[in-house]
Amino acid sequence: MNLIRLASTWQTENGYQTGVLSKPPSGVEALQVTAAVEVPTRAHGLLLEPGGTLLTVARRPGDWLLRWDREGHAIAWHWVEPHRAFAGHVLASADGRTLFTTEMDLDSGAGLIGMRDAATLEKRAEWPTHGIDPHQLLWDASHAGSLIVANGGVPTQPETGRVKRNLDRMDSSIVRLDATTGELLAQWRLDDHRLSLRHLAWNNASVNNPVLGIALQAEHDTPEEKAGAPVLALFDGHTLRTASAPQSLAGYGGDIAALGTLIAVSCPRVQGVALFTMDGAWQGIVPLSEACALASSSRQILAGGSLHVLGLHPADATLATEMGVPPIRLDNHWIVL
Amino acid sequence: MAATAFVLLAATVAHADTPDFIQSVYHDWMAPAAADFSRDSARLTPALQALCDAPANQADGSLQQARQRWLAALSSWERLSTAAIGPLIERRSQRQIDFTPTRPHLIEKAVKSAPSGPADMELIGTPAKGLPALEWLLWVQPAQPASPECRYAVQVAAEIGREAVALDGAYKQAAQRTPDSAALSEFVNQWVGGLERLRWANMEKPASVAMTAKHHVAPDFPHTSSGATASSWATQWATLRALAAGNGSLSMETALRERGLPKVADALARATRQADVNMQGLTLGDKDDILAAAEELDALKRLVEKQVAPALGVNMGFSDADGD
Numbered sequence: 001m002n003l004i005r006l007a008s009t010w011q012t013e014n015g016y017q018t019g020v021l022s023k024p025p026s027g028v029e030a031l032q033v034t035a036a037v038e039v040p041t042r043a044h045g046l047l048l049e050p051g052g053t054l055l056t057v058a059r060r061p062g063d064w065l066l067r068w069d070r071e072g073h074a075i076a077w078h079w080v081e082p083h084r085a086f087a088g089h090v091l092a093s094a095d096g097r098t099l100f101t102t103e104m105d106l107d108s109g110a111g112l113i114g115m116r117d118a119a120t121l122e123k124r125a126e127w128p129t130h131g132i133d134p135h136q137l138l139w140d141a142s143h144a145g146s147l148i149v150a151n152g153g154v155p156t157q158p159e160t161g162r163v164k165r166n167l168d169r170m171d172s173s174i175v176r177l178d179a180t181t182g183e184l185l186a187q188w189r190l191d192d193h194r195l196s197l198r199h200l201a202w203n204n205a206s207v208n209n210p211v212l213g214i215a216l217q218a219e220h221d222t223p224e225e226k227a228g229a230p231v232l233a234l235f236d237g238h239t240l241r242t243a244s245a246p247q248s249l250a251g252y253g254g255d256i257a258a259l260g261t262l263i264a265v266s267c268p269r270v271q272g273v274a275l276f277t278m279d280g281a282w283q284g285i286v287p288l289s290e291a292c293a294l295a296s297s298s299r300q301i302l303a304g305g306s307l308h309v310l311g312l313h314p315a316d317a318t319l320a321t322e323m324g325v326p327p328i329r330l331d332n333h334w335i336v337l
Numbered sequence: 338m339a340a341t342a343f344v345l346l347a348a349t350v351a352h353a354d355t356p357d358f359i360q361s362v363y364h365d366w367m368a369p370a371a372a373d374f375s376r377d378s379a380r381l382t383p384a385l386q387a388l389c390d391a392p393a394n395q396a397d398g399s400l401q402q403a404r405q406r407w408l409a410a411l412s413s414w415e416r417l418s419t420a421a422i423g424p425l426i427e428r429r430s431q432r433q434i435d436f437t438p439t440r441p442h443l444i445e446k447a448v449k450s451a452p453s454g455p456a457d458m459e460l461i462g463t464p465a466k467g468l469p470a471l472e473w474l475l476w477v478q479p480a481q482p483a484s485p486e487c488r489y490a491v492q493v494a495a496e497i498g499r500e501a502v503a504l505d506g507a508y509k510q511a512a513q514r515t516p517d518s519a520a521l522s523e524f525v526n527q528w529v530g531g532l533e534r535l536r537w538a539n540m541e542k543p544a545s546v547a548m549t550a551k552h553h554v555a556p557d558f559p560h561t562s563s564g565a566t567a568s569s570w571a572t573q574w575a576t577l578r579a580l581a582a583g584n585g586s587l588s589m590e591t592a593l594r595e596r597g598l599p600k601v602a603d604a605l606a607r608a609t610r611q612a613d614v615n616m617q618g619l620t621l622g623d624k625d626d627i628l629a630a631a632e633e634l635d636a637l638k639r640l641v642e643k644q645v646a647p648a649l650g651v652n653m654g655f656s657d658a659d660g661d
Contacts, residue, residue: 040542041537077549079549107464159429159432160526161526161530
């Protein structure tokens with residue numbers, strides 16, 4: 001088995017860290033913490049920069065953006081501008097010179113994209129996301145030169161932090177923005193307004209017809225509606241639709257990854273990783289306690305849980321890898337190094 | 338059958354004491370705190386008017402008096418708002434009264450617009466109003482007698498006073514009502530939110546930002562211009578401590594004991610005492626003590642999220658403990 005290395009975020013007994021989890025090619029069948037940086041509040045999304053350094057973003061509503069290296073050295077801290085909060089995710093331009101962060105205007109509640117100088121992390125411009133509660137953003141594989149941004153659409157107020165308020169006013173969408181000007185090029189919504197579009201992964205198995213998988217979180221009023229809600233939406237560049245499952249997934253998709261023709265959505269509330277084809281056909285669920293973080297290497301989808309990490313073959317989702325985890329609580333996301 | 342009866346009885350007891358506990362919080366903390374804030378806010382306007390009307394040889398004395406009134410209003414505001422529940426949230430009073438960071442250019446713009454009453458003040462944005470705006474007008478660019486800045490300060494104070502009166506009335510009514518089933522959850526969540534605001538936004542973050550800056554900068558702690566930083570921390574902590582442990586029927590510790598959960602209650606009492614030791618006597622110059630105190634507050638927060646909230650049957654929404 002090859003070396004496995006992931007950049008991740010987690011919680012310890014005493015606080016929060018971001019760092020590297022590694023399993024050497026032979027020896028103990030478990031991930032170990034091989035580098036760690038203390039962070040002051042819970043962390044969320046990560047990015048491997050073209051130059052090899054890493055960025056971690058505070059969980060929304062977040063104050064900080066940290067650049068660090070694989071040896072666990074903090075290189076630069078950036079603190080968010082007044083009246084703004086980070087929304088947990090960052091993306092780099094292909095040349096590595098520009099960063100895009102999802103953010104919130106704390107005065108108006110509006111979602112924003114911060115366009116930043118990658119060298120200094122300073123903001124150069126802001127663009128509206130044409131929604132509220134933005135989450136993840138990716139380059140639009142179906143439309144060159146544009147970004148796809150998920151607006152989670154859940155209203156909150158600064159005075160009450162992450163508490164969801166006035167869910168009848170929920171407005172979730174994905175938007176396509178011009179990556180040079182921020183101009184809104186298109187916007188899509190699901191028919192069910194109580195489904196929050198959050199995390200994104202492209203399936204590029206069909207090179208000319210990439211499909212975007214979007215992990216959903218249901219915000220319906222009743223437990224029954226949540227229990228029956230889908231956790232996956234699919235976007236082919238033109239239309240947005242949900243993918244159904246024959247069993248309850250508790251309406252909570254934590255993370256999403258794609259490899260081969262497979263799309264995986266972690267469902268921590270039903271303790272498993274739900275699997276679909278890129279057409280949305282149900283492929284089953286792989287049990288994993290508190291399944292959340294998902295990432296694709298070239299060979300497998302790695303899923304992190306509370307007690308184990310599983311690696312799933314893209315062809316048939318059989319188990320390629322099973323490893324232990326160190327005594328930490330893995331958080332929502334990780335990325336393969 | 339016996340086990341079932343015990344569970345049902347426990348559930349009945351849990352439902353019976355929850356409204357009592359929250360009603361105590363409203364009746365014995367929030368309503369008196371709102372009354373104090375209304376009283377202290379009412380003293381702001383005449384003090385500022387006296388400044389505006391002061392002859393030159395009394396200007397400094399009037400300014401000092403206005404500052405003292407502001408400090409008193411800040412203190413009673415923080416006792417009311419640190420664990421903000423009920424009317425403060427419904428009315429969004431924190432945005433109206435405590436908007437930070439201050440935006441001096443918006444204050445200057447508002448001064449030039451010369452508002453003369455409530456209707457005019459409604460057109461002024463919240464970043465130019467509230468206690469922080471008054472702090473700026475009393476310490477950073479102290480308003481002079483007979484100046485447009487002073488006249489504006491009177492209007493800002495009057496608006497704070499109006500909101501304080503409304504809150505006073507609202508909390509008196511709330512204290513007479515039986516709290517609904519969501520009230521306990523709101524209280525615990527907002528207590529955690531208040532603790533996190535003190536720990537992170539008011540203490541650790543300003544210290545961290547200064548420590549990671551490329552050039553030497555002093556930490557941007559709140560209320561440095563009025564010299565009220567340490568007293569503000571102390572007031573916020575005293576509020577959180579009182580609502581956490583000890584303090585008769587008001588505290589989460591008491592609620593836990595009444596539910597037959599002495600171990601969690603003991604843990605909460607211990608963690609609160611530990612945090613209290615570290616929160617005493619903090620000075621702005623002692624970064625290590627400030628960070629150590631913040632660490633104890635963080636440990637207390639984690640205990641409340643992981644043990645106290647579940648024991649009280651509360652789902653944490655305002656916490657680090659929920660998913661994304």
